[in-house]
Amino acid sequence: xxxxxxxxxxxxxxxxxxxxxxxxxxxxxxxxxxxxxxxxxxxxxxxxxxxxxxxxxxxxxxxxxxxxxxxxxxxxxxxxxxxxxxxxxxxxxxxxxxxxxxxxxxxxxxxxxxxxxxxxxxxxxxxxxxxxxxxxxxxxxxxxxxxxxxxxxxxxxxxxxxxxxxxxxxxxxxxxxxx
Amino acid sequence: xxxxxxxxxxxxxxxxxxxxxxxxxxxxxxxxxxxxxxxxxxxxxxxxxxxxxxxxxxxxxxxxxxxxxxxxxxxxxxxxxxxxxxxxxxxxxxxxxxxxxxxxxxxxxxxxxxxxxxxxxxxxxxxxxxxxxxxxxxxxxxxxxxxxxxxxxxxxxxxxxxxxxxxxxxxxxxxxxxxxxxxxxxxxxxxxxxxxxxxxxxxxxxxxxxxxxxxxxxxxxxxxxxxxxxxxxxxxxxxxxxxxxxxxxxxxxxxxxxxxxxxxxxxxxxx
Ligand SMILES: Nc1nc2c(ncn2[C@@H]2O[C@H](COP(=O)(O)OP(=O)(O)O)[C@@H](O)[C@H]2O)c(=O)[nH]1
Ligand SMILES: [Mg+2]
Numbered sequence: 001x002x003x004x005x006x007x008x009x010x011x012x013x014x015x016x017x018x019x020x021x022x023x024x025x026x027x028x029x030x031x032x033x034x035x036x037x038x039x040x041x042x043x044x045x046x047x048x049x050x051x052x053x054x055x056x057x058x059x060x061x062x063x064x065x066x067x068x069x070x071x072x073x074x075x076x077x078x079x080x081x082x083x084x085x086x087x088x089x090x091x092x093x094x095x096x097x098x099x100x101x102x103x104x105x106x107x108x109x110x111x112x113x114x115x116x117x118x119x120x121x122x123x124x125x126x127x128x129x130x131x132x133x134x135x136x137x138x139x140x141x142x143x144x145x146x147x148x149x150x151x152x153x154x155x156x157x158x159x160x161x162x163x164x165x166x167x168x169x170x171x172x173x174x175x176x177x178x179x
Numbered sequence: 180x181x182x183x184x185x186x187x188x189x190x191x192x193x194x195x196x197x198x199x200x201x202x203x204x205x206x207x208x209x210x211x212x213x214x215x216x217x218x219x220x221x222x223x224x225x226x227x228x229x230x231x232x233x234x235x236x237x238x239x240x241x242x243x244x245x246x247x248x249x250x251x252x253x254x255x256x257x258x259x260x261x262x263x264x265x266x267x268x269x270x271x272x273x274x275x276x277x278x279x280x281x282x283x284x285x286x287x288x289x290x291x292x293x294x295x296x297x298x299x300x301x302x303x304x305x306x307x308x309x310x311x312x313x314x315x316x317x318x319x320x321x322x323x324x325x326x327x328x329x330x331x332x333x334x335x336x337x338x339x340x341x342x343x344x345x346x347x348x349x350x351x352x353x354x355x356x357x358x359x360x361x362x363x364x365x366x367x368x369x370x371x372x373x374x375x376x377x378x379x380x381x382x383x384x385x386x387x388x389x390x391x392x393x394x395x396x397x398x399x400x401x402x403x404x405x406x407x408x409x410x411x412x413x414x415x416x417x418x419x420x421x422x423x424x425x426x427x428x429x430x431x432x433x434x435x436x437x438x439x440x441x442x443x444x445x446x447x448x449x450x
Contacts, residue, residue: 002429004439023450058446062439085426087440096181099188106343109413113347116415117427130181139197140189144355144412161447168444175437 002062006167007082008052009069009107010092011100015124015154016068017052019092022160024054024066069107076110083114088167091121092154093141095131101140108141118170122152122163183306191297192331194305196407199223199324206311211303216293219313225322227313228290235289237264237282237318244285246277263316287320291327298331325365325408332404333368341399344406348385348395351416352378352402355409365408374401380417 008016021028052068067082083089089111093104111119121143123134132140138149148166153159182197186209194207202223209216214231229235238259242252259267271277313319367375370393377387388398405411428436 002439004428004443023447056446056450058442062442064443064446087427098184101189102340102343106346109344109350110346112413112415113350130183132182135201136182136197139200140193142406142409142412157450161450164447165444168440168447172437172440172444175433175440 003065004062004087005065005067005085006164007067007069007086007089007111008092009079009089009111010122010124011094011103011107013097014092014094014100014104015122015152016092018154019090019122019124019152019160019163020052020054020066020068022154022157023056023164025057026053026055028052028054028068079110080114083111086115086117088118088120088171089115090163090167091119092124092152093121093137094128095123095125095134095137096128098132098140101137105141118167118174120148120150120163120167120170122150122154124152124154126151127153127155181306182309183304186300186303186305189305190331191294191300192328192334192407194307195294195324195328195331196409198307199328200409203307203309204312205307205309206313207305207307209297209300209303209305211297211300216297218290218294218297219311219319221312221319221321223324225290225294225324225327226319227317228293229313230293230296237267237286240285240289241271241277241282244281244288246281246285251276264318265316268318282318283320286318287322290320290322294327295330298334328408329365329367329371329404332407333400338396341396341403344403345384345399345413348388348398349383349416350413351380351383352387352405352411353380353414354378355412365410370397371401371404374398374405378411380414383416 008019010016017028052066054066054068056064056066058064067086069079069082070076091104091108091111094100108119108121121141123132123137125131126134134149134151138145141149143149148170150163150166151159152163191209197203198207198220200223204221204223206217206219209218216230217228218225219227238247238252238255241247242249247255255267262270268279268282272279272282370391373391374387374393377390382390384398384402387393388395391398393401402411406413428439430436430439
């Protein structure tokens, strides 16, 4: 059995879990959303690392794993570990929360420094009333026109598929250009 | 739709940068601590500004800029109720009291002053109204935003914020190929020029810091300003080893790798 992986990253609450859940065959292992009271939260955080993990079986001998990066900053040592060997990564950004754009830029830069793999940026929650337009987000996130910034609604499977496909097309293009 | 938020999270400088890059036309409305400011733009250039109840009539601006004497000012103020700024400007030019350059320079100075005041607002709701333009009878200017952006980015940034923006000093810088980003038209400081002279995709930021004898905070601050002004972008250093590509695929064969990606594409399309 061969496996490949992609990483889904982005600020807390950007929609990483939702994104992976929309296409995964298995229930995404995520503890973050189940946390209710503060007391419970402390106990759970001590015992579980809130991390998403999804799977798409391609055929008998190929499986794609999707890893969501843990939201809390104190787990960011995991980023480098997770990014090892990834085919590419997706940066999720909540289009309706400009207060997270700075963090998103930082996360993007961090991952670019880890690995030279292709990536796409998903302008998520485009269905939200306060969502910024994709063109405005491109400038706010300081993305070069060559970088794919895709409108996304993570709760919508078709939308998630498009983002994954765009990343795969970028990977293929990179391979064909000899990169 | 919405281009709105709080200055806490998205600064005036960042907004100016966005307006500049996107060539936006419309009015930025900012609810500050004590008053509301409106700054209008045409195709990404500063056109007009007003703040609170402040009198921004042409006569007052010219008077403040010492282009009109107190007596001239008083005469105009008392008797030109029904004359628009545009009409007044023409009358004054035709009468030889001021030149067109005087008028534009005074307005520019005043609008820049308002924008500079906004730099000091750390909190306040903002929204950008597309296509909303200043009143017809007001005189507009056309001012490139780059210098204001660079000036705004020089304002002290929190160390943590700078670290968020530029997490790794092992990345390199490259000039953006954006049309209109012209270094010569921008007022860079000596330190900024020193950094600029070392920018090539071959040099990492930490190498530039070493060469220019800057510490991490200093180099981050300068790089941040250049980034904000849209002059440079962060890239992977040229010729750097590619540490983590080897195990991306379960096979080293290029054709097998391509076939694998194609299988992934086919699978996801079929979902
Ligand atoms: N309206 C809307 N809500 C979304 C979307 N994506 C995620 N959400 C919601 O946003 C919240 C945070 O999403 P989650 O996936 O847990 O974020 P994470 O912290 O990045 O894993 C959840 O309540 C999701 O249901 C979207 O595209 N549109
Ligand atoms: Mg999550």
